[in-house]
Amino acid sequence: LLYGEPRPRFGVHAPVRCPNGVAVFARDVETSQQVWSAEVGYPGNALYREFYRDIGWDLPLDYLKPHLHKDETRRHLGLKYHRISGRDVPGDKKQPYIPTLARAKTAEDAADFVGKRIKQAYKLRETFAGHPPLVVAPYDAELYGHWWFEGPQFLDYLFRELHYKRDIIRALTPGDFLDSNLPIQIQQPSASSWGENGYYKVWLNEGNSWMYPYSHDAERKMTALGDRFANPTEIERRALNQIARELLLAQSSDWAFQIYQGTTVEYSSRRFQSHIHRFNLLAAQIEDKNIDEKMLVEIESRDNIFAEIDYRIYRS
Incomplete structure (x- = not known):
């Protein structure tokens, strides 16, 4: 402004x-x-x-096991008994x-x-x-x-x-x-933008630029399929709505952001790739008019956000 x-x-x-x-x-x-x-x-x-002192990491593992998942891996449990105590106070010196x-x-x-x-x-x-x-x-x-x-x-x-x-x-x-x-x-x-230095390098840089050709290809394909299927069958409609969900999930700015931050690079890359993969898998089945309903049900249950989505919003 x-x-x-x-x-x-x-x-x-x-x-x-x-x-x-x-x-x-x-x-x-x-x-x-x-x-x-x-x-x-x-x-x-x-x-x-103090956000980073949590009993999930502080207390003995044997004591925590009844409260952990089956893999018994330590994680934040939300119970934190310490205060910040001061900017320069190390974690093990925090006060109650x-x-x-x-x-x-x-x-x-x-x-x-x-x-x-x-x-x-x-x-x-x-x-x-x-x-x-x-x-x-x-x-x-x-x-x-x-x-x-x-x-x-x-x-x-x-x-x-x-x-x-x-x-x-x-x-x-x-x-x-x-x-x-x-x-x-x-x-x-x-x-x-609200990103570092006020522009877009957080979401488009040498570390995450590889994502965008896949996203843009999926966007073009989504529009083309939306235009082509004006009167889909019920299963085609479900599949078209699901690839719309997969596209939106792939486009989440968090994946590029977290790759730039270097915090969860592997997870963010995997999430982006998985949504693009499921998009392309279902898109190919829609084009071939050979939709695997069992697979569709599994993907619908996995990525079930935006229950009321309508693929027709992508039509040109």
Whole structure:
């Protein structure tokens, strides 16, 4: 948005509207860092629960066996008895987790967050000639409760604090802001992403570029089959819907992302290849009008996401 044409009059603190009518809201960097960052943000506080100390790794294996899968492999079990204790405290030196202290800290952090938003809004309003500044604060849902165990408590206290100070600052959705009918600048935002450096190298680089020829080939084939089978039989319809599922699963951005991150390269590569393989297998059977129903049932049970999918959305 900041690099769009023309430049936004209010920076990231007001939405713009694209020429096609779509409203665009930009994330506030300061607010994002304050919550997302484990280094400088709230989740890294010493009193909060330590994510990486889990009884699945801490306790003796014989004690854990009744609670593990049949392979008796250690894994995260979700019970974590330690707090972060400090940025430089090694894992084996973490202190016991005390829920009451952590909960009190979430109330303190929520009040701090709201206080900083009020100061930020007053400062912005001075330069906006009276136009009410908007601070957009979107976060991945998995942060609250998963990575940051106390995150839901923080949200609870946050909205209580916002309600208490509702005469100064107000929580609202993008839709609420648009309903206010304030004038919105027309602008064409620059292409960008949330990935590293703000563009697309996370999803397209020398480590994962091999994936895209397979994806594009499947996309073209999906469109061609959608066009060809206007009136499919019941089993053809099921198979066409299933290859649509396989295509969407293959296109999940997580596979390319995780390959770039180097975290689960083998798993991500295997998942992508398996969906492309099942797509091509069923597509060939559809083209030959020789669908193996037993195989189709097995694939349907394995990859059963998007129950209401309709392959016809791919028709040209």
